[in-house]
Amino acid sequence: MLIMLIQSCGSNEEKKTMDKQKEREKVIKDSIELVKTIQRQREQAVKDSIIEIEQNVALGDILFDISEKEFNKRKGVFLKKCRLPEYEFYKGLTIITYKLGEYGFGDMYGWFYRDSLYNIRLRGPIVDYDEYDRIMPDQFEALMNLLKAKYSEPSSYLGLPKWNELEKGYFRRCAIWNIGSKTIEVRISCEGVKYYLNLEVYKPETEIRIQKEKDRKENEATKNAVDLM
Numbered sequence: 001m002l003i004m005l006i007q008s009c010g011s012n013e014e015k016k017t018m019d020k021q022k023e024r025e026k027v028i029k030d031s032i033e034l035v036k037t038i039q040r041q042r043e044q045a046v047k048d049s050i051i052e053i054e055q056n057v058a059l060g061d062i063l064f065d066i067s068e069k070e071f072n073k074r075k076g077v078f079l080k081k082c083r084l085p086e087y088e089f090y091k092g093l094t095i096i097t098y099k100l101g102e103y104g105f106g107d108m109y110g111w112f113y114r115d116s117l118y119n120i121r122l123r124g125p126i127v128d129y130d131e132y133d134r135i136m137p138d139q140f141e142a143l144m145n146l147l148k149a150k151y152s153e154p155s156s157y158l159g160l161p162k163w164n165e166l167e168k169g170y171f172r173r174c175a176i177w178n179i180g181s182k183t184i185e186v187r188i189s190c191e192g193v194k195y196y197l198n199l200e201v202y203k204p205e206t207e208i209r210i211q212k213e214k215d216r217k218e219n220e221a222t223k224n225a226v227d228l229m
Contacts, residue, residue: 055180058120058201059108064182065116075108093131102142105199118206124197132163132195136188139197143186144175151177151184166190171198181205 058064060081062074082098082105090096096104104125111119127135140160147154154175161172171189185200 052180055182058117058182059122059199062117062120064118064203067115068110068112068117071110071112071117075110079108090125091131091134094125094127094135096125100143101146103139103146103197103199111202113206113210119200119202121201122199124199127195127197129163129193129195136160136163136195136197140174140186143197143199147175147177147184147186151179161188163190163195166195168192 056064060074060078062071062078066074079098082100084097084099088096088099088104090104096106098105098107100122103122105122106125107123109121109123110117124139127139137160155178156173156176158172158174158176160174166172166188168190171187174186174188176186177184181203183202183204185202187198187200189196189198
């Protein structure tokens, strides 16, 4: 009986020791998970803060929602910074006047809704169909490298189409970034046998609002015309 009692006490002590060890391990594990959670929350807060700022930036110092007058002023400053001392006859095939990094472009355009900027475009240089394969891949890579350096990998990647896959009067999306309330797109547009690699930055919500207003006006015009018949 004495031996059994001693064995029982030993088992109880061993069990208590194991329980304490498990409890300590759980506390350590919970502490590590808590630290990881806090770290993830901090990283997300930083990311959200960056998005909050970036979603209001069209390009450089050009912000969304500025007036057309202010846009033209800031556009002039931006183009001056990007203008080459002398135009570049790129690969002896196409003329480039401005450069952003190694991406060449010909001009910048802005679109407004109630005198509030919601869309800008950098229009690439004119590239003829027989120059497409020598120029577009390099320019596409240059623009993609710029955007990935700032915004990381795109939300959607479709790649660079072949020149004969494009239709006159249409464009093809090559890559898309969604940054908060703004969208950035790399596009190839086709105008007959001439092609352009464009950077488009816009507010989708505003475009939807404009389209809804257009549809409403067209519906009203149709209704009024029907009433007159």
